[in-house]
Amino acid sequence: MKLAFDLRDFKIPVDRLAPQEVFRTRQKDLLSYRFYPARSENLVILYHGVGGDSRYLCSLASAITGAGFAQVVTPDFRCHGASLSASDNIAPNQLEIDLEELIIHLRMKYSVKNMTLAGHSLGGGFALRIAVSDVGQQFKRFVAIAPYLPESFHALTEDLGGWIIFDQNRDGFSVNYPEAFKTGEEKTHYSAEFIRAAVVPEDLLLRLHAGNTPLSLISGDRDEVVLGARHMEIFEGLAHPLLLAQGLNHLTVVSKPSIALSLFES
Numbered sequence: 682m683k684l685a686f687d688l689r690d691f692k693i694p695v696d697r698l699a700p701q702e703v704f705r706t707r708q709k710d711l712l713s714y715r716f717y718p719a720r721s722e723n724l725v726i727l728y729h730g731v732g733g734d735s736r737y738l739c740s741l742a743s744a745i746t747g748a749g750f751a752q753v754v755t756p757d758f759r760c761h762g763a764s765l766s767a768s769d770n771i772a773p774n775q776l777e778i779d780l781e782e783l784i785i786h787l788r789m790k791y792s793v794k795n796m797t798l799a800g801h802s803l804g805g806g807f808a809l810r811i812a813v814s815d816v817g818q819q820f821k822r823f824v825a826i827a828p829y830l831p832e833s834f835h836a837l838t839e840d841l842g843g844w845i846i847f848d849q850n851r852d853g854f855s856v857n858y859p860e861a862f863k864t865g866e867e868k869t870h871y872s873a874e875f876i877r878a879a880v881v882p883e884d885l886l887l888r889l890h891a892g893n894t895p896l897s898l899i900s901g902d903r904d905e906v907v908l909g910a911r912h913m914e915i916f917e918g919l920a921h922p923l924l925l926a927q928g929l930n931h932l933t934v935v936s937k938p939s940i941a942l943s944l945f946e947s
Contacts, residue, residue, distance in 0.1 A: 684843045684857060691932050693736055697743040699755075701735075703763050706782040713763035714756040714783065717742045722794035723751035724787065725945060726780075730802025730829065731845065732856040732867055734761040738801065741938040750945045752791065756783055758804075760875065761868055769868075769875035776807065776878045777816050784819060797945065799824035801935050802906065803879055806830055810881045812896060813888035822895035824944050825920070827907050827934050831880050836912060842905030842931065852876070889919050896920045897944040901929030 699715035706712060715735050725745055729735050735755035742753040759779050760769040787793060798820045800808035805828030812823040830836045832851075847854045852873030882888070889896065898920040900909035909925050916923055926940045934941055 684859065691737070691936060693739050694743070695739075698736060698739045699742070701757075701762060704783070704786045706779065708778070708782075710759070710767075710779075711763055712757065712759060712779060712783065713761075714754050715739075715742070716791075717746040717753040717755070719746040719749055719752045721749060721751050722792050723797070724791070724793045724795070725751045725753045725797045725799055725824075726783070726787075727753055727755050728758065728798075728800035728804030728807055729755065729761070730800075730804050731871060732858055732869070734758075734765075734866070734868075737932075738935060741801075741935045741941060744938045744942050745945050748942060748946070750942075751797065752793075754783070754787060756780075758807075758879075765866065765868060769872045771874050771878050773874075773878050777811065777814060780811065781816055795821040797822050797824060799826065799945070800828070801826040802931065803829045806881055807879045809885060809889075809896075810879065812894050813882065813885060813892060817894075822897070825896065825898045826941055827900045827904055827909070827931055828898070828912070829880070829907060830915075831883070833883060834911075834915060836908050836915060838904075838906060838908060844906055844931075848873075886915065886919065894919075897922055899924040899926055899934065899941050899944060901926045901931065901934045903928060903930040904934070906931045 699717050701713050703713045734757045738755045742755050745753050760767050798808045805825040808823050809825050811817045843857055845854050856869045858867050898916050900912045902909050902925050913925050
């Protein structure tokens with residue numbers, strides 16, 4: 682299956698890439714993240730999507746810090762980055778536990794006043810999941826960037842840009858990462874357990890409305906994986922601002938962050 686977007690056009694500005702740091706949770710698991718400093722006590726925790734890890738968020742993270750809006754941490758989900766080889770057959774609340782462990786670690790290491798949770802693609806869906814969970818009470822606001830939503834929300838393109846291929850039972854999926862671009866550091870299959878631990882609950886919209894959750898959302902009108910126009914319908918009245926970015930696709934919405942950057946302004 683051919684990808685609808687060309688990864689040759691996607692470059693990570695390595696001169697701005699923060700080094701990978703690791704920490705050990707109280708459960709003795711080793712997890713990783715990248716820290717982008719700024720002269721601010723605000724902190725943005727920004728999660729990546731499937732296939733890659735925190736590296737590809739470098740442009741957006743450095744733009745946020747460069748504007749002085751906040752410090753930024755880009756975590757690697759469990760089974761990515763330093764824990765790439767770990768099993769992704771995890772408990773339904775494991776990623777929430779990992780986030781809580783990360784917050785404890787960061788508060789011990791850095792000066793943090795207000796926190797924003799953000800994410801792109803599957804990470805955007807995870808940010809929405811946390812927004813309606815008990816863990817979400819620790820955040821001032823949430824930012825979802827081209828968020829991945831379950832099929833029941835009817836917000837996915839027909840072939841997901843050739844990027845995601847569902848397993849036969851449609852519980853797990855593989856990532857169609859071109860062989861020419863593989864380095865051995867990609868995660869190319871996601872178990873049903875991992876996906877269930879990352880995606881939003883079916884009653885997400887009711888919970889967002891009931892909680893009056895401070896949420897901003899952006900999707901590109903040329904996104905090959907998610908339907909940006911459908912996101913505008915789903916989150917109308919729930920997200921402020923709610924932006925359909927003209928001319929941006931699933932990757933350029935974060936690799937060309939001039940529009941997405943406005944969502945992080947204090």
